Amino acid sequence: MTEAKKLFVKTYGCQMNVYDSERMAEALGAKGYVTTEAVEDADMVLLNTCHIREKASEKLYSDLGRLRALKVAKPGLKVGVAGCVAQAEGEEILRRSPVVDLVVGPQAYHRLPEMVEAEGRVVDTDFPVEDKFSLLPERKSLRGPTAFLTVQEGCDKFCAFCVVPYTRGAEVSRPVARLMDEARGLVPQGVREITLLGQNVNAYHGAGPEGVWGLARLLRALAGIEGLERLRYTTSHPNDMDDDLIAAHGDLPELMPYLHLPVQSGSDRILKAMNRKHTADAYLRLVERIRAARPDILLSSDFIVGFPGETDADFQATMDLIRAVGFGAAFSFKYSARPGTPAAEKPPVAAEVADARLQELQALVTAQQQSAQKAMVGREVEVLYEKPGRLPGQMVGKSGHLHAVHIADPVGRIGEMVRARVSASSTNSLAADLISRSA
Ligand code: 5AD
Ligand code: SF4
DSSP: OOOOEEEEEEEOSSHHHHHHHHHHHHHHHTTTEEEOSOGGGOSEEEEEEOOSSHHHHHHHHHHHHHHHHHHHHOTTOEEEEEHHHHHHHTHHHHHHOTTOOEEEOTTSGGGHHHHHHSSSOEEEOOOOSSOGGGGSOOOOOOOSSEEEEEOEEOOSOOOTTOOHHHHTOSOEEOOHHHHHHHHHHHGGGTOOEEEEEOTTGGGOEEEETTEEEEHHHHHHHHHTSTTOOEEEEEOOOGGGOOHHHHHHHHHOTTBOSEEEOOOBOSOHHHHHHTTOOOOHHHHHHHHHHHHHHOTTOEEEEEEEESOTTOOHHHHHHHHHHHHHHOOSEEEEEEOOOOTTSGGGGSOOOOHHHHHHHHHHHHHHHHHHHHHHHHTTTTOEEEEEEEEEOSSTTEEEEEOTTOOEEEEEOTTOOTTOEEEEEEEEEOSSOEEEEEEEEOO
């Protein structure tokens, strides 16, 4: 018997890439590849890339540079580049990096198994009309009680800074029946929490049994699956938070009280220049409605500082919005000009100014995040164990609010749901005392 070929996958960027990497590894599994954690053992290396900011793209080329020595030592090594840099740069990657054998865009990766067997160097960055997901093998090889499920892909919003509409293409929703099947198939494998993924997930509008379903209806159906205890979804656009979805946060116990709802800026002038199509005030009113439906919900957001034309007053408007909302978590970035996007044509804000704003903003959101965590001390939480902790006899899992929680529980098992009382808050996690096993 020939020895299995080994596949090393490195994933950059967002959760959708994590999902895609799993699916690509499964597709290559059908060609006899098994995954390895050790790059030096690999017969094939697949880099699943991110193009969202310049730094993310640059990582690809520094990693390819490092692979050169391995390829010299192992001439049969195949190197593949997948994901959004593959989509954006295509052939250019082959020109810049001689180690690369194949380049596959995010909409073409169901063709990966054929590409691996092709002679010579190949590129596929097509946007095919067929549903790539239906051409992939059934899901298996899962690693724990939580899973991602891509329900929607692409984006039609064209925010002026963002490459996603170009790299991931137009918004496409997967049909309800396929998603229900995929979700039902995950439960017997031990999955108890599913995070629905989409670049614009709350714009979901998939073909369902009685016409088109929105995200709320999909969530309600998924909540009915026996054994599936928790649902989350990310990432949402404020303009797609419809009444039904807001109501679902109030009446679906399976829907966890955490919502990532990027606002990007608190200045109406900048929001307009970003083509966000909402104002700061509209966002604040939306937050009020969501909190009315689910008072304990934790909100998180993405922020961009130093967008072209951002003045001190614009930046202060963002800080005001952050103070007004009180976020439980936030991701903030210095604006990075992306080739081909409208904002890239405009004169940039000075780097030192953008750096200073980023620091100021991060200090504020860190303080808010810390106070949200501290507010949990003394409260009871439900925790889904995901892995053993660093200390002996300790388990780590997530609360409904997506806080990492450490619990001393020598007999705890991965995938178990427990109740615990929070005893302390440290920088990135909570500690809690076990109360009971709830399932
Ligand atoms: N520069 C900086 N941040 C960006 N993001 C998207 N495009 C850019 C860019 N060109 C941020 C946004 C988005 C998150 C995923 O990345 O905040 O919500
Ligand atoms: Fe990019 Fe999100 Fe805007 Fe779509 S909604 S263009 S993915 S930032």
